[in-house]
Amino acid sequence: MENKNIYDKIFEKRCAVCGQKYMADVYDQGECSNCGWYNGKMYSEFPDNVIFSNLISLNKAKQLYSDGKPLKPDLDDFLEAFEFYGETGFEYNNVGFSMFRNGESGIEFSWGPEPNGTIYFKNKEDFV
Numbered sequence: 604m605e606n607k608n609i610y611d612k613i614f615e616k617r618c619a620v621c622g623q624k625y626m627a628d629v630y631d632q633g634e635c636s637n638c639g640w641y642n643g644k645m646y647s648e649f650p651d652n653v654i655f656s657n658l659i660s661l662n663k664a665k666q667l668y669s670d671g672k673p674l675k676p677d678l679d680d681f682l683e684a685f686e687f688y689g690e691t692g693f694e695y696n697n698v699g700f701s702m703f704r705n706g707e708s709g710i711e712f713s714w715g716p717e718p719n720g721t722i723y724f725k726n727k728e729d730f731v
């Protein structure tokens with residue numbers, strides 16, 4: 604590797620979840636290609652909080668990883684992320700889904716591109 608990019612060295616960090624190397628930017632942020640965890644300083648500072656771009660907390664991710672499970676949020680994690688941001692989204696079978704607050708407690712749930720659609724829910728309980 605004669606012409607190794609200098610950024611490879613400077614920004615090569617260890618994933619907080621699985622310990623594999625990932626490429627980080629100046630804020631230590633970067634997605635781990637091994638486990639899918641999105642690394643960053645703030646995730647390590649608040650390991651029990653769900654912080655964008657991750658949909659689960661760092662401690663939960665570590666637990667799932669040591670159990671050999673994929674780093675996927677369960678419904679509670681998903682709703683926690685939603686409560687925090689007021690919007691969230693995910694992708695399933697190449698269809699993008701997004702949730703937005705609609706009024707006081709309503710939820711607008713959309714998907715697309717094709718076929719696309721939107722469902723409105725009265726509140727969180729209605730959605731679940």
Ligand SMILES: [Zn+2]
Nearest residue numbers: 618621635638
């Ligand atoms: Zn990782």
